[in-house]
Each structure stands twice: as C-alpha cells, then as structure tokens.
Amino acid sequence: MxxxxxxxxxxxxxxxxxxxYxxxxxxxxxPVFNEEGTxxxxxxxxxxxxDIQTGEELEGGKWYEKKYDYFGMPLCAKPDSIIAYGDFKRNFTYDYAENAKLVIYGLADGKTAECTIYDSEAKPVLRVKAARSGNTVTVTSEGEAKNFTVESKQGLNVVMA
Structure with missing residues (x-):
C-alpha cells in the first residue's frame, strides 16, 4: 500500500x-468516506x-465521481496488468497458487504484463507473463503451476505456451 x-x-x-492509494x-x-456512498x-x-468490481473501463487522466453501495468502492486495475485472484479459502494460509484465477486487464498490442504469486512465507511460487500480439495473448509460466486459469477482460484469445 x-x-x-x-x-x-x-x-x-x-x-x-x-x-x-x-x-x-x-x-x-x-475508499468511500461519506454516508452517501459518493x-x-x-x-x-x-x-x-x-473497475474490477463492475468491469467498467475508465479513461486515465481524468477525475471521476461515482456512487457506490455499502460493499463497493473504486478498485481499478491499471492498464497492462495481471491480477491474481485466490481460491478465497476461509483460512489465510493456504496454497495461493492452487486454483488461482489470473485476469489480464487492458493489455495493449505489443505490450507484456507479469504477475507473481507468493506463498504464506513470502516466497515466489508462480510467475506468469502475458504478451499480446494482435488479438492473441501468449501466456508463459514458471514455478508451481497448480490448476490456475487465465482470462482476458478484453475478450482476447489466451494461449498457454
């Protein structure tokens, strides 16, 4: 943070x-700091x-004012990034790479993005790299690949290499 x-x-x-932040x-x-949810x-x-909660795409270089319910807030993925979503177990120490869902956001043609998943001891266990060429994103990984999935929020073809 x-x-x-x-x-x-x-x-x-x-x-x-x-x-x-x-x-x-x-x-x-x-974060939202008022009762109106603005x-x-x-x-x-x-x-x-x-916006990873709504899927709405927002142009950078601008100010926004939006209303959110009690459970929402602006939480935006920057362009050319990969966000790893865990399996959301109730225990805080679980195998974070197991059944992880990796989502690619705003990857521009010719650009790459990387994501590393760490274990509960802060050791890297899985590194994933995505490279876009046209409408295809080629994904490579190294480390402990454990049933993870990769998707693109842009509707691009995702190919595992």
Missing part, C-alpha cells in the same frame, strides 16, 4: 491525493483502467 505519488511522480494531479503492483483503491477519484493518464 503506497501513496499515488510514489508510482506517478510526474503527474502533478496525484501530489495532493490523500484518499486513494496503490495496492500492490496493479490496483488503485479509493467517491471522487483520479486515474493517472496511463491508458484505460478497469
């Missing part, structure tokens, strides 16, 4: 942002961001 200015030092709009390598979180947030100008 870190301030927006750490990742986007050249964007003057992020210097005063104290209500949103980057979470991990690829997520922007903007969030005002800014997305840096790095391409098209994706």
């Amino acid at each position: 870190r301030a927006m200015a750490v990742d986007y030092t050249n964007d003057p709009a992020v210097l005063s942002l104290d209500r949103q 980057m979470l991990g390598d690829s997520l922007l979180a903007a 969030a005002q947030f800014y997305l840096p100008d790095t391409g098209v961001w994706t």
Whole structure:
C-alpha cells in the first residue's frame, strides 16, 4: 500500500491525493468516506483502467465521481496488468497458487504484463507473463503451476505456451 505519488511522480494531479492509494503492483483503491456512498477519484493518464468490481473501463487522466453501495468502492486495475485472484479459502494460509484465477486487464498490442504469486512465507511460487500480439495473448509460466486459469477482460484469445 503506497501513496499515488510514489508510482506517478510526474503527474502533478496525484501530489495532493490523500484518499486513494496503490495496492500492490496493479490496483488503485479509493475508499468511500461519506454516508452517501459518493467517491471522487483520479486515474493517472496511463491508458484505460478497469473497475474490477463492475468491469467498467475508465479513461486515465481524468477525475471521476461515482456512487457506490455499502460493499463497493473504486478498485481499478491499471492498464497492462495481471491480477491474481485466490481460491478465497476461509483460512489465510493456504496454497495461493492452487486454483488461482489470473485476469489480464487492458493489455495493449505489443505490450507484456507479469504477475507473481507468493506463498504464506513470502516466497515466489508462480510467475506468469502475458504478451499480446494482435488479438492473441501468449501466456508463459514458471514455478508451481497448480490448476490456475487465465482470462482476458478484453475478450482476447489466451494461449498457454
């Protein structure tokens, strides 16, 4: 968890942002701080961001004001990223790579994205890399591949190499 200015030092709009932050390598979180459920947030100008809860694509370099219910908030995947979703066991220490779902967000043609899954001891157990060429994303992995799946939110062809 870190301030927006750490990742986007050249964007003057992020210097005063104290209500949103980057979470991990690829997520922007903007908690809602009012009873109305209204969030005002800014997305840096790095391409098209994706709200991972709604699937809505939002253009970067703009301010947004959106209303959320009690369980929602702006949680956006930055362009050219892969987010790993665990198997959501009730126990915090489980095999995170087992049955993981890796979702590719906003991968531009000619670009690559990477994701690493760590175990409960913070050791890397699975590294996945995706490279887009046209409408095809080629995915390679190294490490303990345990029944994980990969999908693209852009409807691209995903090929495991």
